[in-house]
Amino acid sequence: MKRGRCKRTLQDISLYLCIGVITLFFILAIIPEVFAPFPENKRFIPYMDPDTVHFLGTDDMGYDIFSLLIYAARISLLIGFCAGGFSIFIGTATGLVSGYFRGWIDDLLMALTDIVLIIPKIPAIILISAFLRPSIWILILILGFFSWETTARVVRARTLQMSTSGHVLSARSLGFSSYQILISDIVPVIFPVLLPKFMLTITGAMISEASLSFLGLSDPTMNSWGRMISDAFTHGGFIREMWWWFLPPAICISGAIISFIRIGMVYEKPGQETMVE
Amino acid sequence: MSSVLLEARDIQKTYRKGLFETTHKILDLCSFTLQEGETLGLCGPSGCGKSTLARLLAGLEHPDSGQILFHGKNIFTEDNLTKKKIRQKIQILFQDPQGTFNPVKKIGTSFDRVASLYNMQLAGSDMTTLLTTVGLHPEILNRYPHEISGGQAQRLAFARILLLKPELLILDEPTSGLDISVQAQILHLLKDLKKKEKISYLFISHDREVLSFMSDRLIFLKDGHIFQDEQFGNK
Amino acid sequence: MKKNPLLQVSDLSVTFQTNGDTIRAVTGFSCQLDYGICTAIIGESGCGKSVIAHAILRLLPETALVTGSVQFKGKDLYSLSLEELNAIRGRQIGIIFQSPDRALNPTYRIYRQIDVPLRNHQVVPEKKRKDHILTTLRNVGFSHPNEAARLFPCHCSGGMNQRAVTAVVLSLLPDLIIADEPTKGLDSLRVSDVKSSLLKVKDEGRTLLLVTHDICLAQDLSEELLVMYAGEIVESGKTQDILQSPMHPYTRGLLKSLPENGFIRIPGSAPSYANMPSGCRFQDRCAYASERCNNNLELLNKNGRMVRCHLFC
Numbered sequence: 001m002k003r004g005r006c007k008r009t010l011q012d013i014s015l016y017l018c019i020g021v022i023t024l025f026f027i028l029a030i031i032p033e034v035f036a037p038f039p040e041n042k043r044f045i046p047y048m049d050p051d052t053v054h055f056l057g058t059d060d061m062g063y064d065i066f067s068l069l070i071y072a073a074r075i076s077l078l079i080g081f082c083a084g085g086f087s088i089f090i091g092t093a094t095g096l097v098s099g100y101f102r103g104w105i106d107d108l109l110m111a112l113t114d115i116v117l118i119i120p121k122i123p124a125i126i127l128i129s130a131f132l133r134p135s136i137w138i139l140i141l142i143l144g145f146f147s148w149e150t151t152a153r154v155v156r157a158r159t160l161q162m163s164t165s166g167h168v169l170s171a172r173s174l175g176f177s178s179y180q181i182l183i184s185d186i187v188p189v190i191f192p193v194l195l196p197k198f199m200l201t202i203t204g205a206m207i208s209e210a211s212l213s214f215l216g217l218s219d220p221t222m223n224s225w226g227r228m229i230s231d232a233f234t235h236g237g238f239i240r241e242m243w244w245w246f247l248p249p250a251i252c253i254s255g256a257i258i259s260f261i262r263i264g265m266v267y268e269k270p271g272q273e274t275m276v277e
Numbered sequence: 278m279s280s281v282l283l284e285a286r287d288i289q290k291t292y293r294k295g296l297f298e299t300t301h302k303i304l305d306l307c308s309f310t311l312q313e314g315e316t317l318g319l320c321g322p323s324g325c326g327k328s329t330l331a332r333l334l335a336g337l338e339h340p341d342s343g344q345i346l347f348h349g350k351n352i353f354t355e356d357n358l359t360k361k362k363i364r365q366k367i368q369i370l371f372q373d374p375q376g377t378f379n380p381v382k383k384i385g386t387s388f389d390r391v392a393s394l395y396n397m398q399l400a401g402s403d404m405t406t407l408l409t410t411v412g413l414h415p416e417i418l419n420r421y422p423h424e425i426s427g428g429q430a431q432r433l434a435f436a437r438i439l440l441l442k443p444e445l446l447i448l449d450e451p452t453s454g455l456d457i458s459v460q461a462q463i464l465h466l467l468k469d470l471k472k473k474e475k476i477s478y479l480f481i482s483h484d485r486e487v488l489s490f491m492s493d494r495l496i497f498l499k500d501g502h503i504f505q506d507e508q509f510g511n512k
Numbered sequence: 513m514k515k516n517p518l519l520q521v522s523d524l525s526v527t528f529q530t531n532g533d534t535i536r537a538v539t540g541f542s543c544q545l546d547y548g549i550c551t552a553i554i555g556e557s558g559c560g561k562s563v564i565a566h567a568i569l570r571l572l573p574e575t576a577l578v579t580g581s582v583q584f585k586g587k588d589l590y591s592l593s594l595e596e597l598n599a600i601r602g603r604q605i606g607i608i609f610q611s612p613d614r615a616l617n618p619t620y621r622i623y624r625q626i627d628v629p630l631r632n633h634q635v636v637p638e639k640k641r642k643d644h645i646l647t648t649l650r651n652v653g654f655s656h657p658n659e660a661a662r663l664f665p666c667h668c669s670g671g672m673n674q675r676a677v678t679a680v681v682l683s684l685l686p687d688l689i690i691a692d693e694p695t696k697g698l699d700s701l702r703v704s705d706v707k708s709s710l711l712k713v714k715d716e717g718r719t720l721l722l723v724t725h726d727i728c729l730a731q732d733l734s735e736e737l738l739v740m741y742a743g744e745i746v747e748s749g750k751t752q753d754i755l756q757s758p759m760h761p762y763t764r765g766l767l768k769s770l771p772e773n774g775f776i777r778i779p780g781s782a783p784s785y786a787n788m789p790s791g792c793r794f795q796d797r798c799a800y801a802s803e804r805c806n807n808n809l810e811l812l813n814k815n816g817r818m819v820r821c822h823l824f825c
Contacts, residue, residue: 166376461769461777483699486771
């Protein structure tokens, strides 16, 4: 019994820690000016080592890396959230309509989903990014578009199960419309499935953005954590072993991803007891 | 002489089963009538199609052919407004009472939603009166479905239906999953409120003793057909 | 020569901790199962009888706090290692759960469902295993065991699955079989299937512990009866004695709600397990309740019958 309690407390601690990390990043994203010692575009002597003024030194253009790190939070999180949100919204809507109404609309939507599933994502993202003028909103659209299909499949499966369940049948007999049933009776019940999926799409978008930035396919003027690592690589940070340039953004990305995933796991409770009559 | 409330004419329903689409005719030319004010018992073994018939009569599924008439009006072919009104008047009580409530929401929200759907003003005192009628305490509205017993859930489902003031209640094995002592309570509740609320019942069960306790008249469902039983008087 | 009891449960209490509430599911349960006797535990849903069935085999989740002792053939089941316990589970104590369709693995044929545990426990030598399986299938009522063994659960009717589950449990030749609510939600045809399976279990000389809310089933199968209410035993004794002349007001009320007695209801409902009243737990619904019902009461011995009621002090 005691072992179970210890385990639960550790899980709670990890959850609060992760919520704290994300909250911190959010605050940095909303009001970076308060925390960053210098504005993004103020230039100093380039390639400086970390010291008391510049905590993480300066990059090749002389910008203060610590300030850049803070300002980058906004872009990275924005991309993650918007792409994730877009993906979840389309995926959920598709899955709900498919699973609840069945028939020809189910066939049509699932066919579309299959087509998107088949497209190889990374090459497609690279190609489209290469052809279109890279901008943050194009990036968000692309990243969102290539991740909704798994959500749609999962939501459809759960909706299929739910549509024959007692409370949905009951709601239909009481006269509720399909829309009302989907929103009030099905979505709240499948929420434990949606939340982890949302977190995973956010993290997937962030990683994809970091990868694209690293490959140089994102907007060069867009300062994100991924871009910082990319700049470090292309502008001599790796050769000069300036770990304070590329390591902090990498840690920030990893920290954000781990925290999002931990939050997504909040509905998993291994200690949950089941009442036996 | 009471009038015909519900009439089923030549209902047919076929299910397609399995990968190779074998068809199974579960209801074959079923016809019967239900008089206003009576409790009609429908008997039959498990899996014979009683629940399917219940769902058809409640308008939750469409028959392949045949008509279902409520006060003489076909419940599937009328215009949307009439259909909605009919839907309100025919209600159904299911076998798994806790399953009829949204598992992640409190019981009270279900009542509020129904009230707002039909533009009813539901004061706290109205709710208290309603719950007292079915023998429950208002504090049960703060509980979740898994926190209440089967008997309590069935009373709540019944109370929720009473909000709509139905004329016909289809009871699909309402006490099959309940204990004997709880069953006795629910059966008495249904009987007591029938006259008071002026509802007619279609009581579906496999239990002959329960049916003979509740019903004024009995019909059988066997091999997809309805068979009449002789009238047997009931107090 | 009187044998020691097969199963001796002493002062068993089970408590669950959920979200700040302490649920006392079972309080002070004691019973003794002798060889070859069928004992039934009856009571409403939620009275704790299924918890007891699970507690005997240590099948309760980790969050359940269990006190008291469960002695099987003289060994305390709660002091055994998991390995020793697994040797007992199935082989010496079998359990038939509700909903047999869910107890069977849908991807195995009936033959394999019986064969695998048989092999694990090494009940019969390999050469005799096939015959043993077919004999068991015949014993539970399959007239063509060879064909039945080749079926998958989805091809069998509910009644056939019921018999298949009984066969799985019986094939291991356990001394004690626990049947947990075997007829819940079933119609009369299926109930008689279950009844005949359990009668066959009795015929084989096994000891049966029947946990049910169906009084008629308990009447037909059991010799000893335990009546439970809100986690406690309220009356116990010989089945025929209790059913013919019930003593405890709850038992009386339960029998009155039977169809043949007119579905007469007991007013009110069971108390909340998180807020159990002090004293007699049935007093809020009892027609004979008085001041002294607020005091706690032990089981009283009245001519071989145990009853927990102030009316019999």
